[in-house]
Amino acid sequence: xxxxxxxxxxxxxxWAARINGCIRRGLQPLRRGRDWFFDVxxxxxxYAVGGRKLLRAYWIRMLIPFGIDIPIAAAxxxxxxxxxxxxxxxxxxxxxxxxxxxxxxxxERQARSIAAPQAEKPVARIALSLKPRRLRDYTNxxxxxxxALSSAFALALLTRYYLATPEHHDVRLVFxxxxxxxYLQVGILxxxxxxLAWRTPVPQSQAAEHxxxxxxxxxxxxxxxxxxxxxxxxxILFWPIRLSTSAGGLDRLLSTWFGIWIAISIVSFVWIExxxxxxxxxxxxxxxxKLQDFLERSEIARWPVCYQPSVPMxxxxxxxxxxxxxxxxxxxFGAAYLLGLAAVIAFLPRH
Amino acid sequence: MFLTIDTADARxxxxxxxxxxxxxxARGKLAEGAPLPPVRQLAADLGxxxxxxxxxxxxxxxxxLILIRHGSGSVVASxxxxxxxxxxxxxxxxxxxxxxxxxxxxxxxxxxxxxRELRLAxxxxx
Numbered sequence: 001x002x003x004x005x006x007x008x009x010x011x012x013x014x015w016a017a018r019i020n021g022c023i024r025r026g027l028q029p030l031r032r033g034r035d036w037f038f039d040v041x042x043x044x045x046x047y048a049v050g051g052r053k054l055l056r057a058y059w060i061r062m063l064i065p066f067g068i069d070i071p072i073a074a075a076x077x078x079x080x081x082x083x084x085x086x087x088x089x090x091x092x093x094x095x096x097x098x099x100x101x102x103x104x105x106x107x108e109r110q111a112r113s114i115a116a117p118q119a120e121k122p123v124a125r126i127a128l129s130l131k132p133r134r135l136r137d138y139t140n141x142x143x144x145x146x147x148a149l150s151s152a153f154a155l156a157l158l159t160r161y162y163l164a165t166p167e168h169h170d171v172r173l174v175f176x177x178x179x180x181x182x183y184l185q186v187g188i189l190x191x192x193x194x195x196l197a198w199r200t201p202v203p204q205s206q207a208a209e210h211x212x213x214x215x216x217x218x219x220x221x222x223x224x225x226x227x228x229x230x231x232x233x234x235x236i237l238f239w240p241i242r243l244s245t246s247a248g249g250l251d252r253l254l255s256t257w258f259g260i261w262i263a264i265s266i267v268s269f270v271w272i273e274x275x276x277x278x279x280x281x282x283x284x285x286x287x288x289x290k291l292q293d294f295l296e297r298s299e300i301a302r303w304p305v306c307y308q309p310s311v312p313m314x315x316x317x318x319x320x321x322x323x324x325x326x327x328x329x330x331x332x333f334g335a336a337y338l339l340g341l342a343a344v345i346a347f348l349p350r351h
Numbered sequence: 352m353f354l355t356i357d358t359a360d361a362r363x364x365x366x367x368x369x370x371x372x373x374x375x376x377a378r379g380k381l382a383e384g385a386p387l388p389p390v391r392q393l394a395a396d397l398g399x400x401x402x403x404x405x406x407x408x409x410x411x412x413x414x415x416l417i418l419i420r421h422g423s424g425s426v427v428a429s430x431x432x433x434x435x436x437x438x439x440x441x442x443x444x445x446x447x448x449x450x451x452x453x454x455x456x457x458x459x460x461x462x463x464x465x466x467r468e469l470r471l472a473x474x475x476x477x
Contacts, residue, residue, distance in 0.1 A: 122358070124357055124358045124359040125355055125356070125357050125358075126355070126356045126357075126358065126397070127353035127354070127355050127356075128353060128354045128355075128356065128393060128396050128397060129352070129353060129354075129388070129396075130352050130353070130354055130372075130375070130381070130387060130388055131352070131388065132386050132387070132388045132389060132392065132424060133388065133392055134389065134424070197392075197395065199395050199396050199398070200396055201396050201397060201398070204353075204355055207353050211353075292358045293398045294358075294364070294397065294398050294399050295398055295399070295400075310400050310401050310402060311400060311401070312390075312391045312392075312394045312395040312401050313395050313398065317398075
């Protein structure tokens with residue numbers, strides 16, 4: 001089967017997997033009942049007055065990824081460069097989550113202005129966990145060693161393959177894809193670091209329940225990151241096998257490889273949906289409250305970006321909205337990563 | 352185990368962090384050698400400047416209650432290494448007793464309060 005066909009199948013699979021997410025995100029504002037709009041307590045007539053408009057605006061924002069996806073996908077199909085569908089899927093996977101987080105936050109902020117009066121009153125007593133959340137506290141050393149050794153083994157095989165007849169092999173073809181995949185590994189580690197940096201202040205009332213819901217969600221995201229890294233390590237290991245397979249056996253090898261991936265993806269999809277349901281049950285046990293943010297009243301975050309090295313948050317909530325803190329180490333790493341990503345993509349083989 | 356911060360409390364945030372951690376150590380909820388969250392984590396969770404939590408940690412270190420190891424994090428120190436003088440240790444007790452006397456409580460009432468708190472600290476500290 002041609003690699004373009006794989007790209008189309010992945011794209012179709014991506015669309016099928018999105019249906020459930022669309023329904024879930026669409027119902028999210030009402031998951032606590034009609035007395036709530038997301039996690040904001042509202043009056044009984046909220047959905048009859050201003051709330052309906054907010055709900056509609058939220059649903060429209062949820063359609064933005066489709067507005068981006070459809071024209072770009074159409075352009076890719078028309079150009080015939082179907083491998084770009086894979087990049088589109090990667091981009092949309094990140095964009096859907098960012099768009100969703102932004103939309104929920106915006107909707108909640110808008111709702112607070114017309115919601116029940118108690119929604120605006122922050123709780124006075126905040127509980128903080130004293131359990132350290134360092135990367136090593138959420139790292140399985142056996143898994144890390146396995147990933148590192150398998151990648152090193154694959155690179156050693158590729159080096160041997162390349163050095164055997166360097167004049168016949170394109171260096172980009174041999175190393176381009178594995179380097180790109182290794183770079184994605186680093187990106188996922190960065191995402192894992194962001195998950196660990198996720199702030200966890202909870203109200204003192206129901207502190208244990210709030211903390212359990214947060215911690216389970218954190219562990220779920222950490223596990224999803226690790227699973228993606230395992231998948232990438234498997235793809236790196238597969239690359240030397242693919243290169244050294246004869247043209248006659250390649251079609252069969254790719255079909256088998258692709259079939260295994262589809263099967264694993266379906267099982268993962270089911271696991272994710274079950275786990276999400278469990279996390280939702282945990283989240284619904286606790287009553288959401290507004291927490292005091294000590295920097296909220298300060299003027300340090302009055303622009304969409306700010307430079308505050310002494311503030312440990314990547315995103316600071318200011319009086320006029322959110323501000324990206326360029327003084328944070330994670331912002332530096334993120335910017336450097338995006339620049340590096342462009343260079344790595346440029347190194348990918350052209351065919 | 353939680354550290355509680357009260358936004359309505361008149362004490363500054365760093366002082367609440369110091370007092371909260373001291374209380375957890377006294378009650379045995381933070382045992383000797385127990386790791387404390389990095390300054391960055393606690394400051395981010397609380398949504399305050401790094402210096403606020405760093406000042407609190409420095410104060411706890413000065414009191415000999417925690418050990419700050421650069422690169423590997425902070426841990427609760429052994430209580431035997433506290434080198435403060437008897438007078439220094441008694442100072443907060445005297446301040447607290449003065450507050451209780453000035454509030455109009457009788458010596459018997461104050462004694463019963465102190466004994467109850469001591470029993471509570473001793474029981475949880477074991």
